[in-house]
Amino acid sequence: MKQQSAYYEPDGTDRATRRANRRTRTDGPSRRKAPEAMESASSRGGGRRLLVDKHRATTRILQAAYPFLAEGGIGAQGTYIGSDVFSGGSFVYDPWVLYQDRLITNPNVLLAGVIGSGKSSTAKALITRSLALGHKAYVPCDPKGEWTSVAEAMGGATIKLGPGLPTRLNPLDAGRQPSTVDADEWARIVWSRRRALLGTLAESTLGRPLIAVEHTALDLALETVSAQVPTPTIPDVVVALFTPDTRHTERAGLKTASLANDGREVAHAIRRLVHGDLSGMFDGPSTTEFDPTLPMVTLDSSWLSSGGDDQALRLTLACASSWLEAAVADPAGGNRYIVYDEGWRVMRDQALLRRMQEQWKLSRAWGVSNILIVHRLSDLAAVGDLGSEARALAEGLLADCSTRIMLRQESDQLARTASLLGLTDVEIVTIAKLPKGRALWRLPSRSFVVQLIRHAREVELFDTDARM
Ligand SMILES: Nc1ncnc2c1ncn2[C@@H]1O[C@H](COP(=O)(O)OP(=O)(O)OP(=O)(O)O)[C@@H](O)[C@H]1O
Ligand SMILES: [Mg+2]
Structure with a gap:
C-alpha cells in the first residue's frame, strides 16, 4: 500500500497538477504565511498540511542547527x-553481534x-525473542519463580528446588564431556570445578575465607572420594573430611x-547441605538431568526463598x-x-561473587552473556566496605558489563549512578523520569532511550502484577 504523506491531498487532482499547485503555494511571499493563515488555506482546500511553529533565530545560531539528523542506530x-524514543526507529540488540562489530567489549x-x-x-x-535466533537461556537465580511460566511457554524446563520437594541435584555431577576436550583434560576440569564449589560452599557458610590447612583438608577429602566412586556426593565429602x-x-x-582436626570446621559447614535445613536438595545423586538441548532451563527457588533466607538462596x-556450568562451559x-x-x-557473599566474577571473565570464551538484575547501582556498594574484597568484586562485575540498561532510578540514586556510569546531564534527567518499560540502554560509546514494546501474549506471560 502506498504510504500517505502529510501533504497528500485526496481531491482527485493528478500528481503533476498537485505538485504544480504545491510549488505555487510554497514559492514567493506565501512561504512567509503565518501558521494560522496556512491552516485556514488548508481548511478551504479540504487538504491536510504540516503545521510547524514559527521559530526565529539569527544565522549565527542557525549555523549549528541540524534539525533532520537522527541517531543512526x-x-x-x-x-x-x-522503539528508539528519539529517532522513532526500531531498536534491536544482540550482544554477540555487537561484540563482533566492536561496539561492546x-x-x-547489567539491568x-x-x-x-520492568526489569524482569x-x-x-x-530472551524469549532471542530463542528464535537459536540462542539459549539459563536462569539459575529466580527467587520469585516468575520465569517458570515463561520457560514452559518456550518449550523449556524448570527445576523446582526447595525443602520437601522431590527434586535433588548433585552439584558434584561431572556433566557432559565436550567433544573438543580429551579425557585427561576433562578429568582436570571436573576436579577443579568440584573443588571450587566445595570451597565456595564452605566459605559461604563460614562467612570467611578458608585458611591454608582447611584448603589442604578439602583437597585431600576430594581426592579420597574421587578415587572411591566415579561421581561423589556431598555426604561422601563430609565423611572424608571427618x-x-x-x-x-x-x-x-x-x-x-x-x-581431621584441621578440616572439622569446614566439615561442619558443608554438613549444612546434608543434615541441615537444605537436606534433601543436594545430598545425593541427581534425580533429574540437565538437558542442554532445551532452549531454556530455569531454576525455581521460590520455595526456598519465601522465608527470606538469603543464605540458603546463595548456597x-x-x-x-x-x-549448570558443566553444560555452559562447552564452547x-x-x-x-x-x-x-x-x-x-x-x-552479599564474597565466595559467590568470586565465582560470578570468574564466569563473567570467561563469558567471551564460553559464548555466554550474563545478565545481572539489580535495583540500583548502590546494591553493588552494599556488599562490603570501601576497599573490601567483596566491594571490589561487585564493582568489577559492573566494569565487566559492557551493556548497562537503566530503567527508572530513585532521585537519591541519580548522582551515584551518574558517576559510576559517566552519564551526561541529559541522561540523568532522562532516567529520573522514565515510565514503565522505558530504559536507557548504555553501550560504551553510544546510548539509546528505548521503549519496550510487548505483544499482547507477552503482556500476559510477563505479568507480575496478578497478585496485586
Ligand atoms: N513496557 C511496559 N509497559 C507497561 N507495563 C509494563 C511494561 N513492562 C512491564 N510492565 C508491567 O510492570 C509490571 C512489573 O514489571 P516487572 O516484573 O518486569 O518489573 P521488575 O522491575 O522486574 O519488578 P521487581 O523489582 O518487583 O522485580 C508487570 O506487571 C509488567 O506487566
Ligand atoms: Mg523483577
Missing part, C-alpha cells in the same frame, strides 16, 4: 526490543531499576588425626550454577544467556 541484526549486561519498573519484563522479552583416609593423608606427609545458587554449545534475576539478593 546500531544496525538491524539482533533481537527486536522496541564483552557480552555481559537496574526501581521495583516494578525487559530481560524476558530479550575421617580422613590414612593412605591419602600419609602420602601427603600429614597425620590423619591433625588433618542453592552456588550448587545449581556449578551444576560448542552456542550462544547462551545466563540470568541472575533479583541478583542483589545473592551478591
Whole structure:
C-alpha cells in the first residue's frame, strides 16, 4: 500500500497538477504565511498540511542547527526490543553481534531499576525473542519463580528446588564431556570445578575465607572420594573430611588425626547441605538431568526463598550454577544467556561473587552473556566496605558489563549512578523520569532511550502484577 504523506491531498487532482499547485503555494511571499493563515488555506482546500511553529533565530545560531539528523542506530541484526524514543526507529540488540562489530567489549549486561519498573519484563522479552535466533537461556537465580511460566511457554524446563520437594541435584555431577576436550583434560576440569564449589560452599557458610590447612583438608577429602566412586556426593565429602583416609593423608606427609582436626570446621559447614535445613536438595545423586538441548532451563527457588533466607538462596545458587556450568562451559554449545534475576539478593557473599566474577571473565570464551538484575547501582556498594574484597568484586562485575540498561532510578540514586556510569546531564534527567518499560540502554560509546514494546501474549506471560 502506498504510504500517505502529510501533504497528500485526496481531491482527485493528478500528481503533476498537485505538485504544480504545491510549488505555487510554497514559492514567493506565501512561504512567509503565518501558521494560522496556512491552516485556514488548508481548511478551504479540504487538504491536510504540516503545521510547524514559527521559530526565529539569527544565522549565527542557525549555523549549528541540524534539525533532520537522527541517531543512526546500531544496525538491524539482533533481537527486536522496541522503539528508539528519539529517532522513532526500531531498536534491536544482540550482544554477540555487537561484540563482533566492536561496539561492546564483552557480552555481559547489567539491568537496574526501581521495583516494578520492568526489569524482569525487559530481560524476558530479550530472551524469549532471542530463542528464535537459536540462542539459549539459563536462569539459575529466580527467587520469585516468575520465569517458570515463561520457560514452559518456550518449550523449556524448570527445576523446582526447595525443602520437601522431590527434586535433588548433585552439584558434584561431572556433566557432559565436550567433544573438543580429551579425557585427561576433562578429568582436570571436573576436579577443579568440584573443588571450587566445595570451597565456595564452605566459605559461604563460614562467612570467611578458608585458611591454608582447611584448603589442604578439602583437597585431600576430594581426592579420597574421587578415587572411591566415579561421581561423589556431598555426604561422601563430609565423611572424608571427618575421617580422613590414612593412605591419602600419609602420602601427603600429614597425620590423619591433625588433618581431621584441621578440616572439622569446614566439615561442619558443608554438613549444612546434608543434615541441615537444605537436606534433601543436594545430598545425593541427581534425580533429574540437565538437558542442554532445551532452549531454556530455569531454576525455581521460590520455595526456598519465601522465608527470606538469603543464605540458603546463595548456597542453592552456588550448587545449581556449578551444576549448570558443566553444560555452559562447552564452547560448542552456542550462544547462551545466563540470568541472575533479583541478583542483589545473592551478591552479599564474597565466595559467590568470586565465582560470578570468574564466569563473567570467561563469558567471551564460553559464548555466554550474563545478565545481572539489580535495583540500583548502590546494591553493588552494599556488599562490603570501601576497599573490601567483596566491594571490589561487585564493582568489577559492573566494569565487566559492557551493556548497562537503566530503567527508572530513585532521585537519591541519580548522582551515584551518574558517576559510576559517566552519564551526561541529559541522561540523568532522562532516567529520573522514565515510565514503565522505558530504559536507557548504555553501550560504551553510544546510548539509546528505548521503549519496550510487548505483544499482547507477552503482556500476559510477563505479568507480575496478578497478585496485586
Ligand atoms: N513496557 C511496559 N509497559 C507497561 N507495563 C509494563 C511494561 N513492562 C512491564 N510492565 C508491567 O510492570 C509490571 C512489573 O514489571 P516487572 O516484573 O518486569 O518489573 P521488575 O522491575 O522486574 O519488578 P521487581 O523489582 O518487583 O522485580 C508487570 O506487571 C509488567 O506487566
Ligand atoms: Mg523483577
